[in-house]
Amino acid sequence: MSNRRPNFFYHLHPPTIPTREAGPFYTFGLGGISLLLFLVLGITGLIEMFVYVPTPDGAHESIRNITYLAPYGWLLRNMHFWAGQLMVGTVILHMARVVFSGGYKSRRLNWLIGVALLFFTLVLNFTGFVLRWDQDTAWALMVGTNLIKSIPGIGTALHDFLIGGENVGAPALLRFYTWHVLALVLVASVLITWHIFRVRRDGGISHAKSAPRVGREQLVRLEILAMLLTLAALFGVSLLVDAPLGPPADPTALITEPKAPWFFLWIQELLRVASPFLAGILVPIAILLVLGLLPYALDRSDEGIAVWFNQQGRIVQLVFLIILAGAIALTLRGAIR
Amino acid sequence: MSKDHRAPEQGAAEKKGPRFDRRSFLTLLARGSVAAAVTAVVAQIIRFLSFQPPGSASSIMPLGQPDGYPRGSLSYLAEARVYVGHDRAGLYTLDAVCPHLGCLVKLHEEGGFICPCHDSLFDQEGRALSGPATRPLQHLHLWFDQEQGQLLVDRSEQVEPAVRLIL
Ligand code: HEM
Ligand code: FES
Numbered sequence: 001m002s003n004r005r006p007n008f009f010y011h012l013h014p015p016t017i018p019t020r021e022a023g024p025f026y027t028f029g030l031g032g033i034s035l036l037l038f039l040v041l042g043i044t045g046l047i048e049m050f051v052y053v054p055t056p057d058g059a060h061e062s063i064r065n066i067t068y069l070a071p072y073g074w075l076l077r078n079m080h081f082w083a084g085q086l087m088v089g090t091v092i093l094h095m096a097r098v099v100f101s102g103g104y105k106s107r108r109l110n111w112l113i114g115v116a117l118l119f120f121t122l123v124l125n126f127t128g129f130v131l132r133w134d135q136d137t138a139w140a141l142m143v144g145t146n147l148i149k150s151i152p153g154i155g156t157a158l159h160d161f162l163i164g165g166e167n168v169g170a171p172a173l174l175r176f177y178t179w180h181v182l183a184l185v186l187v188a189s190v191l192i193t194w195h196i197f198r199v200r201r202d203g204g205i206s207h208a209k210s211a212p213r214v215g216r217e218q219l220v221r222l223e224i225l226a227m228l229l230t231l232a233a234l235f236g237v238s239l240l241v242d243a244p245l246g247p248p249a250d251p252t253a254l255i256t257e258p259k260a261p262w263f264f265l266w267i268q269e270l271l272r273v274a275s276p277f278l279a280g281i282l283v284p285i286a287i288l289l290v291l292g293l294l295p296y297a298l299d300r301s302d303e304g305i306a307v308w309f310n311q312q313g314r315i316v317q318l319v320f321l322i323i324l325a326g327a328i329a330l331t332l333r334g335a336i337r
Numbered sequence: 338m339s340k341d342h343r344a345p346e347q348g349a350a351e352k353k354g355p356r357f358d359r360r361s362f363l364t365l366l367a368r369g370s371v372a373a374a375v376t377a378v379v380a381q382i383i384r385f386l387s388f389q390p391p392g393s394a395s396s397i398m399p400l401g402q403p404d405g406y407p408r409g410s411l412s413y414l415a416e417a418r419v420y421v422g423h424d425r426a427g428l429y430t431l432d433a434v435c436p437h438l439g440c441l442v443k444l445h446e447e448g449g450f451i452c453p454c455h456d457s458l459f460d461q462e463g464r465a466l467s468g469p470a471t472r473p474l475q476h477l478h479l480w481f482d483q484e485q486g487q488l489l490v491d492r493s494e495q496v497e498p499a500v501r502l503i504l
Contacts, residue, residue: 141452142439161387171390252415254433254441258454272455272469276438 011170012214014200018193018207021306022219026101027205029226030094036227038086039235041124043242044080045181052131054177056170059133060248067245074242081243082234088263090271091121092324099320102304103206103311104295110198113191115292118187122263127180128202133173134246140257141168142251143271147280166252206304264325264333287323346445369413396493403428403481403488403504413445417479417490420450422461430479430490431463450474462498476500 001161020026051070054063066073095118098104104111126144130137148159164171197207247253260268270279294316304310309317359396398417411422413433416439420431431450433441436439440454449460449466464472477501478494481487488502 139440139454146438161383161391164386165389167394250415250420254413254415254443256443256453258440268455269403271438275469324345 010216010220013219014204015216016213017204017216018211018306019214020211021207022214022216022222023206024222024226026306029223030090030092030097030194031199033226033230034087034090034094035043035196036230037083037090037234038188038192040083040231041080042185043085044076044083045185047076048080049181054131054174056133056173059131059173063132064247067231067242071290074240078238078241078243079234080128084128084233084238085262086111086237087225088125089230090261091118096324098321099294099313099317101306101308101312103306104316105206105299105305106302107202107206108295109200110195110202113198114196115288115332117188117191117195118291119288119295120191124180124184125263126261127176127184130173130176131180132245133249133251133257135249136244136246136258136261138168138249138251139255139266140260141172142318143260143268145172147276148165151281152277180263200255206300211306240284259334260334262331266330267335269330287327291318345355387452397489398493399485400430400479400488400490402486413444417492419490419492421479421488423500426499428479428488429501432475432477432492434475435470436465436472436474437468442474464498465480473498 051062051066051093053059063077070076070329095114098111098114101221130141143162145159145163149155149161151158161167162172162175163169164175166234178214266286267280268285273279274283298319299313299316301312304312349383389434398414398419400414400417400419401423406421406423406428408423408425411420411428413420417430418433422429433450435442435452435454436455437452437455437457440452442450442452442457442459445451445458449461450463451457452468452470455469457468458469459468459470459474463476465471465473475495476498478491478496480489481504482489483503
């Protein structure tokens with residue numbers, strides 16, 4: 001290494017890194033794995049765009065073509081699907097890591113960018129699910145767009161803005177497509193770049209003061225290992241488990257068991273018991289707000305940085321845990337129904 | 338404003354206080370116009386995206402011949418998204434669109450209707466019994482059109498639950 005100029009990948013890292021935080025069991029590489037999955041999604045999605053037809057008549061058929069006819073299309077689609085689902089998991093775990101190790105302390109702006117990224121991860125996933133244009137999509141769109149209408153005052157305007165008409169049809173699919181493949185991806189890419197840039201601006205991964213440091217080579221080696229393992233896992237599930245595809249969307253057909261995409265099952269459960277505006281709009285917004293405000297309202301101390309389950313952040317950790325446990329419980333309830 | 342007439346040396350010491358000189362005026366003007374221009378453009382983008390192309394589909398749907406609905410029957414008409422029923426009093430149409438969030442209700446084994454999305458229950462007449470739906474299923478205007486020689490329903494016209502078509 002010594003005499004060569006560091007390559008670009010090395011260059012993204014600071015020359016030295018605190019020893020413990022550079023090891024595998026501090027960040028667990030979760031932010032980096034999320035980034036890798038985002039990149040995989042970009043590449044596989046770009047290839048799918050050459051075949052996918054964003055019209056009500058063409059969408060489902062083109063996905064069938066990708067899945068059943070195009071060479072290795074099934075693998076491509078499975079990888080795009082599974083990278084999206086895994087990313088929801090890794091982003092939430094990454095967030096949990098940040099909470100429990102006090103990683104939000106003294107870097108509240110980056111925490112806020114992170115909360116925005118959680119939102120984008122979910123919305124990107126949902127808009128992608130819409131593009132499938134099967135029966136699940138049809139009813140989820142129906143419920144989702146009616147939820148938007150339930151917002152007092154601006155509901156109808158926002159609804160028309162989102163689906164481009166009074167009823168879900170070709171304009172709606174085109175809009176979801178444009179959001180999914182371009183608009184949201186663009187904003188998310190800027191946010192991710194900013195997020196990672198902020199980590200370096202804030203002095204690298206958070207660590208105790210005057211912690212011992214090692215050269216970046218060790219971290220880079222681990223990152224490559226994590227990358228290979230992630231890709232292997234992604235490849236593995238994609239080989240074994242197919243992405244779902246129901247019968248084509250038909251807004252007039254009766255269906256037996258409509259299920260929201262798994263990451264919104266908790267909302268579907270809430271909708272059974274609370275009013276649409278409360279369950280489908282206010283609660284999700286409140287959760288994002290509470291998450292965003294955690295380091296502002298409940299733990300402003302800069303002690304306990306990089307200390308697992310640090311004393312100062314107990315309340316933040318507790319509130320986060322309650323939200324997470326609630327969402328998981330409702331999701332499981334919806335899943336076994 | 339009178340402070341502006343002081344000598345420059347004194348003025349420098351006064352910088353801390355609220356001052357409004359030519360420079361800050363121009364800065365404000367520049368920033369203000371940029372902000373105004375951006376707002377105007379964003380507003381127009383939102384208007385563009387809210388645009389709706391003209392021409393809307395008709396809300397009137399054909400239901401076929403009345404003898405397709407013998408007394409005692411209750412059938413789902415997919416294209417019109419309605420249930421057509423025929424009870425002792427006559428023919429009626431119930432909107433299959435759930436008043437909660439728009440899924441299509443199914444016939445319930447124990448009579449009435451159930452919505453598969455969030456389990457709202459309705460009775461034969463469409464009244465909401467349990468679950469998150471608070472409004473009943475709509476009864477829609479149904480009539481026999483002499484010219485076309487068939488039953489028609491207008492999805493946009495609601496009628497009282499007791500209304501029946503007698504032929
Ligand atoms: C698209 C999703 C995301 C990507 C690609 C991403 C990426 C990263 C990366 C690469 C790091 C540095 C190493 C690491 O901790 O693994 C990081 C740190 C951080 N992330 Fe994220 N992140 C994402 C979502 C989030 C979310 C949802 C939050 C929380 C709301 C968040 C909050 C933070 C914070 C506060 C740090 C600094 C932690 C520290 O220095 O200890 N990120 N992120
Ligand atoms: S849409 Fe029918 S119960 Fe929610």
